[in-house]
Amino acid sequence: MAQRNKSDVDEELTEQFNWHDYARLAQYIKPYMKEIYRILGVIILANVAGMLGPYFTKITIDTVIPNKDLPMLWLIGILFTGSLFFIGWCMRYRIYHITELGQDVLKDMRLDIFQHLQKLSFSYFDSRPHGKILIRVVNYINTLSDLLSNGLVNLISDVFNVLITLIFMFAIDARLTLYSLALIPILVVMVLIIQSKQRRAYQILSNKQSNLNAYIHESIAGIKVTQSFAREQENFRIFDETNEDNRRTWMHAVKIQFLLWPGVQNISVITMCLIYFVGIRQIGVDVSTGTLIAFIGYINNFWNPVINIGNFYNSLITATAYLERIFETLDEKPEIVDHPGAKALPQIDGDVTFNHVTFRYEPGKDILKDVNFHVSHGQSVALVGPTGAGKTTVINLLSRFYDVNEGEVKIDHHNVEEVTLASLRRQMGVMLQDTFIFSGTIMDNIRYGKLDATDEEVIAAAKVVRADDFIHELKNGYETVVEERGSTLSAGQRQLIAFARVLLADPRILILDEATSSIDTKTEALLQMGLSALLKGRTSFIIAHRLSTIKNCDQIFYVDGGKIAEHGTHEELMAARGLYYQLYQSQYDMLKLAHA
Ligand SMILES: Nc1ncnc2c1ncn2[C@@H]1O[C@H](COP(=O)(O)OP(=O)(O)OP(=O)(O)O)[C@@H](O)[C@H]1O
Structure with a gap:
């Protein structure tokens, strides 16, 4: 580096x-x-x-x-x-x-x-x-x-x-x-x-x-x-x-x-x-x-x-x-490039495997240490855990924004380092933690996910993520011009637009990093309903600090100390009374305190 x-x-x-x-x-x-x-x-x-x-x-x-x-x-x-x-x-x-x-x-x-x-x-x-x-x-x-x-x-x-x-x-x-x-x-x-x-x-x-x-x-x-x-x-x-x-x-x-x-x-x-x-x-x-x-x-x-x-x-x-x-x-050589002889990743099902993955951003400081997991296509996986544990890093490796130092990341038995970057990323929808809005209209911003999408497709995606309501209230609706970084929009509105953008791309693997952190709980409940239909059949990785939003995921990975410290369904992890249980309880107690 x-x-x-x-x-x-x-x-x-x-x-x-x-x-x-x-x-x-x-x-x-x-x-x-x-x-x-x-x-x-x-x-x-x-x-x-x-x-x-x-x-x-x-x-x-x-x-x-x-x-x-x-x-x-x-x-x-x-x-x-x-x-x-x-x-x-x-x-x-x-x-x-x-x-x-x-x-x-x-x-x-x-x-x-x-x-x-x-x-x-x-x-x-x-x-x-x-x-x-x-x-x-x-x-x-x-x-x-x-x-x-x-x-x-x-x-x-x-x-x-x-x-x-x-x-x-x-x-x-x-x-x-x-x-x-x-x-x-x-x-x-x-x-x-x-x-x-x-x-x-x-x-x-x-x-x-x-x-x-x-x-x-x-x-x-x-x-x-x-x-x-x-x-x-x-x-x-x-x-x-x-x-x-x-x-x-x-x-x-x-x-x-x-x-x-x-x-x-x-x-x-x-x-x-x-x-x-x-x-x-x-x-x-x-x-x-x-x-x-x-x-x-x-x-x-x-x-x-x-x-x-x-x-x-x-x-x-x-x-x-x-x-x-x-x-x-x-x-300056791009560190992440297509390797010689890299082949286009064929249409994937969405199985994801991490085999003995070790990764560090800087020498001497391993962020992930010998991480192993398998996610079958169509499953939804939540990554939870303390701040700075390495959740975003897991998905960064999956999209090959960085290369692993040891081990391998596989999608449908294809090592991500052996396929072309464009064919890999085209099949993934990544919504990163800091949502970015480009200067232009709302329509253009959503269309960023699929450049040839029709207006109707854009609007349909916005409807699914419940962005349509607030967009209609803007002065020029979908043609409203927003500034770089979306400074004239609220954080929640920016997230909804970014959500629509990812969905429009129709990816096989969906990655949502704190995608709903700024959305109010009422809108989020509505959004979850729309999303559950869309998530069907796609592999999804969801990072969320608000555990109430990921309870229904097929698997929950608790990331800590550079490892997947616990994994299972919400019920299994609650029954195990381990780290996840403690985190859930602390959030629950805080909510109770806030409502008291
Ligand atoms: N680009 C980077 N260069 C160097 N270190 C980094 C970089 N990005 C993240 N880190 C370090 O890697 C560790 C894991 O970061 P990561 O973003 O994966 O955590 P996280 O679990 O997603 O945290 P959060 O819940 O706060 O989003 C952190 O200690 C962080 O300081």
């Missing part, structure tokens, strides 16, 4: 830079190569057009003006204006299509990471704050936006720009060109020194941002508890600290990032001075005034893209810290 993490604990940092990450990023860009070539074509044309300006200036100063060649001056003027219009159009094309390209790549990445997250096992989500997962899908991918949209194509265009400018420069004056390049080695050394510091700074920043996100996410999810315990001040203090940590780390990262930019600027200015110095000394010897002016134009043309390349490199190093996190998530 992955190491557990909290909102105030930094995640581990990768030491070694992995060049393979760039190759993986390139894989996302590959499908868009045609578009990239098209954009590049336009950029090259624009660059060539841009080169004409200084050249026109040179001809004008050196030839056209001394010869007073007015028609030629007009022609150059018209060509120059035309080239500016053309460059304008190219810019528009480039900006629009580059942005589109970047967004397409990000969309593909986000799709991949979301799809992957859907497959990850419970243990992955158990082991880290959800805010830290969220930030990877949304914010970290967004940080790549600039790199992919402007950065990538600009880089290629800038490289072309530099090359084309160099060709023009060499053509005009090779010696001045070599002077222009004299300081490039200093730039390279500077980049090499800064890069590893910058990557580390951004790695640390990504951690702080992740912590901040996790704390915000947790605070919003727990806002009701916070307010009811009047803990706002304390939460504010923690948030303030995390926020400050984030600000400090950010400023440090930016400080390192901005070391490069002034360096490049200074080198470009020094180069310019050098050219003026050498050029002016040579004017009249072997450099014409026009050549020098044109050359100064080209130097600008040369350094602007070099500065851009420097900036791209900066964003690349920054993005690398985030890229590592994105690929780390994509590389």
